[in-house]
Amino acid sequence: MVMTAEEILEKLKLLGQDGYKRTLLNHGVVEPVFGVKIEELKKIQKVVKRNYQLALDLYETGVYDAMYLAGLVADDKAMTKPDLQHWVSHAKSEPISLYTVPWVAAQGLHGWELGLEWIESPQPSVAVSGWATLSGLVALTDDENLDIDALRSLLLRIPALLPQQPRQVSSAMNSFVIAIGSYVSALTQPALDMNEQTELLTKASDAIRKIEQRGGIGKKRKTIKC
Numbered sequence: 001m002v003m004t005a006e007e008i009l010e011k012l013k014l015l016g017q018d019g020y021k022r023t024l025l026n027h028g029v030v031e032p033v034f035g036v037k038i039e040e041l042k043k044i045q046k047v048v049k050r051n052y053q054l055a056l057d058l059y060e061t062g063v064y065d066a067m068y069l070a071g072l073v074a075d076d077k078a079m080t081k082p083d084l085q086h087w088v089s090h091a092k093s094e095p096i097s098l099y100t101v102p103w104v105a106a107q108g109l110h111g112w113e114l115g116l117e118w119i120e121s122p123q124p125s126v127a128v129s130g131w132a133t134l135s136g137l138v139a140l141t142d143d144e145n146l147d148i149d150a151l152r153s154l155l156l157r158i159p160a161l162l163p164q165q166p167r168q169v170s171s172a173m174n175s176f177v178i179a180i181g182s183y184v185s186a187l188t189q190p191a192l193d194m195n196e197q198t199e200l201l202t203k204a205s206d207a208i209r210k211i212e213q214r215g216g217i218g219k220k221r222k223t224i225k226c
Contacts, residue, residue: 003048005057005066012065015040024064028094028168033064041065045072052078055104064093071100072225076107084114088129094168097125098132103225105129106136112147119154124166131172135179136224143218148186155180155190159197174204181208185218 012034021035048054055074058066084105091097105111111133118130158177162170181191195205211217
């Protein structure tokens with residue numbers, strides 16, 4: 001079924017719930033937002049499937065619910081670097097920076113290059129997208145196709161960088177350590193050793209050990225979208 005962004009936006013208005021909207025606003029989402037639950041967005045995703053232009057149009061509305069849906073329906077491999085640069089620079093809400101943009105970047109063709117660029121940004125929302133993109137890449141990519149030495153170097157930078165970061169960036173960096181330790185078996189021990197250098201990574205070490213205990217180290221994912 002072919003639907004335009006305008007038609008979907010009208011549908012989203014009807015699906016919005018005030019209670020869920022308040023929850024979203026309390027978790028870093030900014031107006032405009034209707035308060036559509038993810039389960040409802042996924043129903044629309046099943047109808048429209050993957051659609052490059054529709055994703056761009058939905059994101060351009062600036063409405064949080066539509067921007068989140070854009071990430072679900074995006075044709076990741078069709079996204080250009082200018083597309084992704086536009087998305088990351090217009091990610092007003094924290095979940096868009098942390099989830100939507102990194103999902104599409106990591107599953108596309110430019111995730112490694114842009115992830116490395118974005119983590120150096122002084123703009124917190126862009127840096128968050130960078131670290132989350134790199135986390136997504138290691139979760140998706142077989143180890144033989146990863147630059148293990150480059151990832152090790154990134155990992156070793158974190159203890160010194162972490163204390164200087166704003167909350168959202170330090171959280172994304174912490175998640176990167178967890179992703180490295182969980183999905184790249186060659187770097188599990190170096191990731192665990194980070195805890196010895198800063199207590200700020202204690203939760204990361206705890207998370208990696210739990211995954212290790214249930215035999216999940218090195219098991220890759222087919223998608224990071226949810």
